Amino acid sequence: MSSLAERMVPDQLLFYCRPGFEADVAAEVAANVERLGWQGRAEFIDQSGFVNLVVDDERPANELHRQLAFERLIFARQSLVALPSLQLERDDRLSPILKQVVESGWSFDSIWHETPDTNEGKALAGLIKALTRPLESALRKRGALRRKGGGRRLHLFWMDGDLVQLGMSFPGNRSELPGGIRRLRFPAAAPSRSTLKLEEAWHEFIPREEWDVRLSEGMQAADLGAAPGGWTWQLVARGMHVFAIDNGPMKGDLMATGMVEHLREDGFVWEPPYRLDWLVCDIVDKPARVTAMVQRWLIRRWCREAIFNLKLPMKRRWEEVQRCLALLEEALEDAGVRATLRCRHLYHDREEVTVHVRLLD
Numbered sequence: 001m002s003s004l005a006e007r008m009v010p011d012q013l014l015f016y017c018r019p020g021f022e023a024d025v026a027a028e029v030a031a032n033v034e035r036l037g038w039q040g041r042a043e044f045i046d047q048s049g050f051v052n053l054v055v056d057d058e059r060p061a062n063e064l065h066r067q068l069a070f071e072r073l074i075f076a077r078q079s080l081v082a083l084p085s086l087q088l089e090r091d092d093r094l095s096p097i098l099k100q101v102v103e104s105g106w107s108f109d110s111i112w113h114e115t116p117d118t119n120e121g122k123a124l125a126g127l128i129k130a131l132t133r134p135l136e137s138a139l140r141k142r143g144a145l146r147r148k149g150g151g152r153r154l155h156l157f158w159m160d161g162d163l164v165q166l167g168m169s170f171p172g173n174r175s176e177l178p179g180g181i182r183r184l185r186f187p188a189a190a191p192s193r194s195t196l197k198l199e200e201a202w203h204e205f206i207p208r209e210e211w212d213v214r215l216s217e218g219m220q221a222a223d224l225g226a227a228p229g230g231w232t233w234q235l236v237a238r239g240m241h242v243f244a245i246d247n248g249p250m251k252g253d254l255m256a257t258g259m260v261e262h263l264r265e266d267g268f269v270w271e272p273p274y275r276l277d278w279l280v281c282d283i284v285d286k287p288a289r290v291t292a293m294v295q296r297w298l299i300r301r302w303c304r305e306a307i308f309n310l311k312l313p314m315k316r317r318w319e320e321v322q323r324c325l326a327l328l329e330e331a332l333e334d335a336g337v338r339a340t341l342r343c344r345h346l347y348h349d350r351e352e353v354t355v356h357v358r359l360l361d
Helices: 022-035 061-067 094-104 125-141 195-205 208-214 230-237 287-299 317-334
Strands: 012-016 040-043 050-055 078-082 110-114 153-160 163-169 220-224 241-245 260-263 276-281 303-311 339-344 352-359
Touching (some): 012 022, 012 061, 022 050, 022 317, 061 078, 078 153, 094 163, 110 125, 125 153, 195 230, 195 303, 195 339, 276 287, 287 303, 303 317, 317 339
Parallel strands (some): 110 153, 220 241, 220 276, 241 260, 276 303
Antiparallel strands (some): 012 050, 040 050, 078 163, 153 163, 303 352, 339 352
C-alpha cells in the first residue's frame, strides 16, 4: 500500500437517488452541510440518478460523512465517501481502478458494483460480471480486499462502460441494500401495487425483530383513503382489524375476511371510536392538508404509530417536505407530545415521500 504522504484523500460525497430527484438531493444535502458548518457544492445531471457533493473544506470528507447521518436523509438512497471519477480505457479498465485504490490507502472486506437506476445502468450488468472476479483477485494481492476490514465496503459506481467512481461506505451510516433499493415481490392477492409502499415502509422504519410486537395480530388500525384496499390488505395480512375509510369501493375478497369495517366517510374528518394502534394514509391531496390531519390524530393520541404519504409538487419538493415536517414537529412539541419522526423517499414511492411517527407515551 502507498505511504501516508502519497495517499489520495477523498474530497467528495456520492449520493444515489431516483432519477429526476437530483435537485432535491442537492437541496437537502446543501441545507444540511450549511447547518453543520461545512463548505461544499453539489453537482449533478438531471435524470442521472446520483449527486456528487464536492467538499470545499480543509477538513476531510469522511468527517462530514460521519456527521451527515444517512438515516436522517430523505431523498438519498445511498451515501458514500468518494474519490474523483475515473475515465477508463476499454482495453484496460482494471489498472486505473487498482491504482486509485492503492493511492487512497483504502482497505475493505467487500466490493459492490452498482449502477444508476436507469436503463443505461442496467445495460452494464454483463461488463460488471466480467470484471468482478479479476478485480477482486487483484485487490486481494495488493492487500486492499481483506477478510476482516471492519465492515467497510468498496462501491464501484459504474456510470458508463468507461466511467466509474469509487466510494467507501461504513456500517451504521449507509444503506445495506444494493443501490439502496429494496425490491419486494408484489403479492398476487393484493388489490393494488400501492400495497408495496406500506410493506417497504415497515421494513424501513421498524426493525424486523420488533414486527411481532409492533405489527401484531389483534391490533386495531385505520386506513384513511383506503380504496381499493392495497394498504388495508397489508394490515389484514398481519392479523389486524381495520377501519377502512373511503367513499370508494373496497375489493370484495378483502371484505370477505371479516377483518375490515368499511366506512364511506371523509378521511379528513372521521374520528376513531377509541385509541388505535396504527394510522395509515395514502390520500392524494396537498401535503400540508394531509400533515394537518395526521397532526390532529397524533396530538389527540388517537393512534400509537402512523405511516402516511405526502404527495409532492413538481418543483421545490425538498422545501415542501421540510416545511411540512417542521410544522408537524413544532406542533407536537407545543402540545407536549413526545415522538420519533422519520421520512424517506422509498423505492416504491413515486412523486411522494413516506413519513413514520411513533408516539413515546
